[in-house]
Amino acid sequence: MPTDDATYKRRIKAWTMYDWANSAFATTILAAVLPIYYSKVAGATLSSPAKATTYWTLGVSLSLLIAAVLSPILGTISDVMHGKKRFLALFIGIGAIGTGLLVLVDTGDWLLASLLFIFAKLGFNGANVFYDSLLPHVARPEDVDTVSTRGYAMGYLGGGLLLLINVVMIQFLPGNWGPRLSFLSVGLWWALFSIPIFRHVPEPLTASTTLVKGLKAVTTSFQQIWNTIKDIRRFRQLFKYLIAYLIYIDGIGTIISVAAIYGAELGFDSVKLILALLLVQFVGIPFSLIFGRLPNKNAKRRPQFLAFIVFNLIALPLVGILGAHLLPEAVSGKRPIPYETTATAAGQGLYPATDSRVQSTGGWQTNSIPAALLDSETDVSYLISHAPDARLDFTFNGQEVVLLYSTGPDHGLWQVFLDGQPLLDDESKPLVINAHSATRRYDLSETFTAPLSGEHTLSLVNAGADSASQGTVISVHSLEVLPPKPAGSLGIIIGLITLVELLGLAFAALLGQPLFSSIAETIDTRRGILLALLIYAIIAIWGFFLDSVIEFWFLAWMVAVVQGGSQALSRSLFSSMSPASKSGEFFGLFGIMEKFSSFLGPIIFAWAAVTFDSSRPAVLSLILFFIIGGYLLTRVNVAEGRQVAQEEDALVAV
Numbered sequence: 001m002p003t004d005d006a007t008y009k010r011r012i013k014a015w016t017m018y019d020w021a022n023s024a025f026a027t028t029i030l031a032a033v034l035p036i037y038y039s040k041v042a043g044a045t046l047s048s049p050a051k052a053t054t055y056w057t058l059g060v061s062l063s064l065l066i067a068a069v070l071s072p073i074l075g076t077i078s079d080v081m082h083g084k085k086r087f088l089a090l091f092i093g094i095g096a097i098g099t100g101l102l103v104l105v106d107t108g109d110w111l112l113a114s115l116l117f118i119f120a121k122l123g124f125n126g127a128n129v130f131y132d133s134l135l136p137h138v139a140r141p142e143d144v145d146t147v148s149t150r151g152y153a154m155g156y157l158g159g160g161l162l163l164l165i166n167v168v169m170i171q172f173l174p175g176n177w178g179p180r181l182s183f184l185s186v187g188l189w190w191a192l193f194s195i196p197i198f199r200h201v202p203e204p205l206t207a208s209t210t211l212v213k214g215l216k217a218v219t220t221s222f223q224q225i226w227n228t229i230k231d232i233r234r235f236r237q238l239f240k241y242l243i244a245y246l247i248y249i250d251g252i253g254t255i256i257s258v259a260a261i262y263g264a265e266l267g268f269d270s271v272k273l274i275l276a277l278l279l280v281q282f283v284g285i286p287f288s289l290i291f292g293r294l295p296n297k298n299a300k301r302r303p304q305f306l307a308f309i310v311f312n313l314i315a316l317p318l319v320g321i322l323g324a325h326l327l328p329e330a331v332s333g334k335r336p337i338p339y340e341t342t343a344t345a346a347g348q349g350l351y352p353a354t355d356s357r358v359q360s361t362g363g364w365q366t367n368s369i370p371a372a373l374l375d376s377e378t379d380v381s382y383l384i385s386h387a388p389d390a391r392l393d394f395t396f397n398g399q400e401v402v403l404l405y406s407t408g409p410d411h412g413l414w415q416v417f418l419d420g421q422p423l424l425d426d427e428s429k430p431l432v433i434n435a436h437s438a439t440r441r442y443d444l445s446e447t448f449t450a451p452l453s454g455e456h457t458l459s460l461v462n463a464g465a466d467s468a469s470q471g472t473v474i475s476v477h478s479l480e481v482l483p484p485k486p487a488g489s490l491g492i493i494i495g496l497i498t499l500v501e502l503l504g505l506a507f508a509a510l511l512g513q514p515l516f517s518s519i520a521e522t523i524d525t526r527r528g529i530l531l532a533l534l535i536y537a538i539i540a541i542w543g544f545f546l547d548s549v550i551e552f553w554f555l556a557w558m559v560a561v562v563q564g565g566s567q568a569l570s571r572s573l574f575s576s577m578s579p580a581s582k583s584g585e586f587f588g589l590f591g592i593m594e595k596f597s598s599f600l601g602p603i604i605f606a607w608a609a610v611t612f613d614s615s616r617p618a619v620l621s622l623i624l625f626f627i628i629g630g631y632l633l634t635r636v637n638v639a640e641g642r643q644v645a646q647e648e649d650a651l652v653a654v
Helices: 005-032 034-042 049-081 084-104 110-133 141-172 177-192 195-200 217-230 236-265 270-293 302-326 490-520 525-545 549-577 580-612 615-621 623-634 638-653
Strands: 349-352 358-361 365-369 380-385 391-407 413-418 432-434 441-464 474-481
Touching: 005 034, 005 084, 005 110, 005 141, 005 177, 005 195, 034 049, 034 110, 034 177, 049 084, 049 110, 049 441, 049 580, 084 110, 084 177, 084 195, 084 580, 110 580, 141 177, 141 270, 141 549, 236 270, 236 525, 236 549, 236 580, 236 615, 236 623, 236 638, 270 302, 270 549, 302 490, 302 525, 302 549, 358 380, 380 441, 432 441, 441 474, 490 549, 525 549, 525 615, 525 623, 549 580, 549 638, 580 615, 580 638, 615 623
Parallel strands: none
Antiparallel strands: 349 474, 358 391, 365 380, 380 474, 391 441, 391 474, 413 432, 413 441
């Protein structure tokens, strides 16, 4: 550990800068851009968007599996070989190059996209193991919490900033060049901002095991892992923590992953959902730093920080719920009553093309599509017609209708009319759907919006073929009347949140010291995590009752309060209980828990959603992860775990 303060600070900045570098992959590649691009562009030649989603999920799962298997092995090898930075460089190279090469992916290149993504995701997961394993060698013991949370804050800032830049590129560059260049930008960003960690963070000098002459590093590493497993009782506190972490981090990850889907199910506008996710990204920066200060006995204003978090814990649900009930619906965005079916119009719901409410003229017939082709449990029926005068009329009570249709080499052009008038596109030209495609594809969707809610008639008319579309077939699966969208005044809602935060700052400044000074002294890293889990439990309960735009935004802000801090403190607590001489091996195990936590929560969430035919009970079910994980965390003797780690390092030093 360096004694020069200037050198020490430079190493801390260099280490945290890597969070800035790699978080661009998490935001642009994993969350925002590539999943959509894979489905709509790279997978455009697959039989359906569902199949594209399946292949994407398989790629994610395969990369997680490979990383989970390799993490402890390579981590241990890095301990033995003094090679943490070398392995870090290797995986950064794999990840950054794989990401940058995604610029080559164009329409139909789903296989290339899958292979490059697997390589990129493997690089991302693998590099994180060696990056995290450097933490106990970079930060002084008293600074581990602060440094870890600073890293997360830098990640939020860097990832969010490049995502904003990429969104602008996608909006203004023609064709597919916006997303393709955004992939290249992530690779370059990742590689460029990784340079400081190699320049200013030295390779740790400690090694858990000395290589015996005649034995290879791999053999020695497997022997070390086996010895650790045999000695598991000695590290029982650390492994108890790993089990607790596996459970509660699964709940945290599930909330993050399903937030947008849950909001969409409740009928919230997709643009507002994206803005809410960006809000979480940037609001998480200061709160990550605040959580990092809570366990630091030398940090100034600890009582004020705790008071500010407690104020948010109480005020955000209170104001959000009261606002939903007391403010006008135009402001609160409370969910309107569903559109009802009338004697003349179909209400909210899904209507197969064969339904009596879908009026067809012009030689229509039912075409049954095999279930295997669409990854469905049963065969799927499409209504098709070759007739040049084929027409569908659908009278509905609502404002938005989703058309589910197919494309193929024999398909043609469809004109779209609303209430007898041509429906106009964004350029004020008559809307025409070109269903001609070299590859037959099913379950494609198009959304049509009426200016006002009420009774309308949507008409689809076969327009035949042109120079670009040689076929004449029109093929429709279903029409769905979407629920009414909550309104909500985003400006007023953000203003209310700002007011709450200003009141919180005033409360913390005036009453933090007299009310929370004694409690703040008891807050250590474990209790900081438990506080975060308490907030997540409230989020799960509140999410069950959520029914308005204002509540969704207040809830998103509440997630931002704890998201970065909970994960950063979890990393630093594990670091403090891990022998520095075995940081590669143990952070490899930590990485396994992170990978396995990505499937249990979503599985339970999906089961609950299917069982109860709603995501509300599924959201509520996540409270079990926080209760069980929190309880197990209280059973961890952190002091004993840290003592064992110190003893292990002392043995290596001897």
